[in-house]
Amino acid sequence: xxxxxxxxxxxxxxxxxxxxxxxxxxxxxxxxxxxxxxxxxxxxxxxxxxxxxxxxxxxxxxxxxxxxxxxxxxxxxxxxxxxxxxxxxxxxxxxxxxxxxxxxxxxxxxxxxxxxxxxxxxxxxxxxxxxxxxxxxxxxxxxxxxxxxxxxxxxxxxxxxxxxxxxxxxxxxxxxxxxxxxxxxxxxxxxxxxxxxxxxxxxxxxxxxxxxxxxxxx
Amino acid sequence: xxxxxxxxxxxxxxxxxxxxxxxxxxxxxxxxxxxxxxxxxxxxxxxxxxxxxxxxxxxxxxxxxxxxxxxxxxxxxxxxxxxxxxxxxxxxxxxxxxxxxxxxxxxxxxxxxxxxxxxxxxxxxxxxxxxxxxxxxxxxxxxxxxxxxxxxxxxxxxxxxxxxxxxxxxxxxxxxxxxxxxxxxxxxxxxxxxxxxxxxxxxxxxxxxxxxxxxxxx
DNA sequence: CCCGCCAATATTGTCAACAATTCCGCCACC
DNA sequence: GGTGGCGGAATTGTTGACAATATTGGCGGG
Numbered sequence: 322x323x324x325x326x327x328x329x330x331x332x333x334x335x336x337x338x339x340x341x342x343x344x345x346x347x348x349x350x351x352x353x354x355x356x357x358x359x360x361x362x363x364x365x366x367x368x369x370x371x372x373x374x375x376x377x378x379x380x381x382x383x384x385x386x387x388x389x390x391x392x393x394x395x396x397x398x399x400x401x402x403x404x405x406x407x408x409x410x411x412x413x414x415x416x417x418x419x420x421x422x423x424x425x426x427x428x429x430x431x432x433x434x435x436x437x438x439x440x441x442x443x444x445x446x447x448x449x450x451x452x453x454x455x456x457x458x459x460x461x462x463x464x465x466x467x468x469x470x471x472x473x474x475x476x477x478x479x480x481x482x483x484x485x486x487x488x489x490x491x492x493x494x495x496x497x498x499x500x501x502x503x504x505x506x507x508x509x510x511x512x513x514x515x516x517x518x519x520x521x522x523x524x525x526x527x528x529x530x531x532x533x534x535x536x537x538x539x
Numbered sequence: 540x541x542x543x544x545x546x547x548x549x550x551x552x553x554x555x556x557x558x559x560x561x562x563x564x565x566x567x568x569x570x571x572x573x574x575x576x577x578x579x580x581x582x583x584x585x586x587x588x589x590x591x592x593x594x595x596x597x598x599x600x601x602x603x604x605x606x607x608x609x610x611x612x613x614x615x616x617x618x619x620x621x622x623x624x625x626x627x628x629x630x631x632x633x634x635x636x637x638x639x640x641x642x643x644x645x646x647x648x649x650x651x652x653x654x655x656x657x658x659x660x661x662x663x664x665x666x667x668x669x670x671x672x673x674x675x676x677x678x679x680x681x682x683x684x685x686x687x688x689x690x691x692x693x694x695x696x697x698x699x700x701x702x703x704x705x706x707x708x709x710x711x712x713x714x715x716x717x718x719x720x721x722x723x724x725x726x727x728x729x730x731x732x733x734x735x736x737x738x739x740x741x742x743x744x745x746x747x748x749x750x751x752x753x754x755x756x757x
Numbered sequence: 758c759c760c761g762c763c764a765a766t767a768t769t770g771t772c773a774a775c776a777a778t779t780c781c782g783c784c785a786c787c
Numbered sequence: 788g789g790t791g792g793c794g795g796a797a798t799t800g801t802t803g804a805c806a807a808t809a810t811t812g813g814c815g816g817g
Contacts, residue, residue, distance in 0.1 A: 357769070369801060372769090373594055380598030382691075389769055389808045404688040407637075411629040411689075419625075470622040471629075473600075474692055575799070587771060590799090607778050607799055 336366045337374040344383055344394055345483050351396035355384060382481045395481070399537045402485045403530060405478050410526040412471050412478075413459070417518035419466035421510045428465050429511040435461065436507045443496045451500075452490050458503060462510065489532045502528055554584045555592040562601055562612055563701045569614035573602060600699050613699070617755045620703045621748060623696050628744040630693055631677070634684035635736035639728045646683050647729040653679065654725045661714045669718075670708050676721060680728065707750045720746055 340360065343349055360371045375392045378384045385395045397405070424432075435458050442451040463472040479486070489495060502525040509517035558578065561567055578589045593610045596602045603613045615623070642650075653676050660669040681690040697704070707713060720743035727735035 356767090358767090367801060368803090373591075376591055376594050377598050380595055390810090391769065401688065404686055407633060407686065408630055408689045408692060411633045412626055415625060415629040468622055468625065470619065470696070471626045474626060474696075478688070478692075574797090576797090585772060587773095608780090609799065 336360075336364050336370045337377050339364050340371075340374050341378060341381070341383060341480070344378070345480060347484070347487075349394045351394045351484065353394050355392045355394065357391070381477055397481055397485065399485075399533070402482050402533060405482045406526055406530045406533070409475060409478050409482075410523055412475055413462075413526065414519040414522045416463050416466040416468055416471050416475070417506060417510060417522040418515040419468055420462045421513050421515040421518040423467060424465055424510055424513065428461075432458070432461065432465075432507045432511055436504050439500055439503055443500050448491060448496060451496050452487075455490070455499075455503070458507070462506075465510075485533055485536075486529075488536050489529055492532060492536060495532060498528060498532075499525065554578075554582050554588045555595050557582050558589075558592050559596060559599070559601060559698070562596070563698060565702070565705075567612045569612045569702065571612050573610045573612065575609070599695060615699055615703065617703075617751070620700050620751060623700045624744055624748045624751070627693060627696050627700075628741055630689050630696075631680075631744065632737045632740045634681050634686055634689050634693070635724060635728060635740040636733040637684040637686055638680045639731050639733040639736040641685060642683055642728055642731065646679075650676070650679065650683075650725045650729055654722050657718060657721055661718050666709060666714060669714050670705075673708070673717075673721065676725070680724075683728075703751055703754075704747075706754050707747055710750060710754055713750060716746060716750075717743065 340355075349355065355375060357368055357371050357375070360366075360374075361368050364371070366374075375384060375386065379386045379392065383395060384392045386392045435454055439451060439454045439458070442448075442454060459475075463475060466472075502521070506518060506521040506525060509521045558573075567573065573593060575586055575589050575593070578584075578592075579586050582589070584592075593602060593604065597604045597610065601613060602610045604610045653672055657669060657672045657676070660666075660672060677693075681693060684690075720739070724736060724739040724743060727739045
């Protein structure tokens, strides 16, 4: 799936992706109404296309639709965010374990390289870069695991909790906490230690969940 | 979900559910083309409604859509079915563990009652009834677990693999194998043994996966 | 001063016709 | 005899107008 085809048939921009990205980027805040007419204008698409997009995004759990009352960006309360993370923990642990079983030398080097970059980003206090590396690490682990279904599920769940994830990632001192957890995950996977990778992922996501709870106490 | 509401507001029957059920029931076989005009006639709905339905079902992973070439019932190859079951294992294990932690006396009695019914159904050789009870057991465990997100994910995955599940369930001698596994799950959950419930679920789903592999060797 | 009704408005849902695309059989041509 | 183009049919995609439904603000009664 080429997310950025160089010159190919991406002439006709996909409205669904546009709206999805707008939501995940935060252009639309949770709870905000998404009125078809407005979106039609904003994205220069037909109403039918907008309708289809909203339908698809509703299936993805990103927007809520109630009959005859339209769509709005779904607001994920804390307890539901926790549930999402509990599922993520189970599925990411599966992916990490599988990745540990299947990893090759080149891929191991790549993961370690991401680890080094993360260390550097934390040392420089570059939170944004760390966030990107974090996402890339998790994505790469999923890819190495070869579990397409698990990847789909995780991608879906991540989209739903991207806001909470952002809140946590930008907490002061948070990178210092999560960096060693990430490095532990990388080491376990590269060592082919499925059991250890499973544990390391769970430790990491537990830590994220704790931080999430703390963040919401404000 | 009342499939046959007696008098309620089910005047306007939902096309999406109808098609979904038709697929899961096997009225449409995997790979079969789903032509909008035909569905329009068959379900007495407008083409727009059918289109929306196909869009939604595609998001659910039940049908495949390619641009300008229409929709067809998605065919799930064995290796993908296995992946689906690996994810199910992870998530159902989570649900079982949570259910074990939260179960009350009334619910425990209900689960045990399902267990007895299953025993009876196997003794009578009533495979269909056993299948129903099986589904109800898993569903009830999800409900008791209180994990909405996990339930959604599982419901989705179950819809995709319902065909394989059927193949396995109707294998001769299969109920005799899975009955004790189910009873073990029930006992662990009722005993409040989260760890044991997790293990029991994994044992059971591993067994299903093995059976699935054998079934596809034909 | 507050509350429930009613019309006006905003918004979504549905429909039918039209445009664009792909598929399939046929025929000329090599 | 095989191959490549060329219509015609089938099917999906899009558009615009219309119908159905919910929301809002005002108005009169209590």
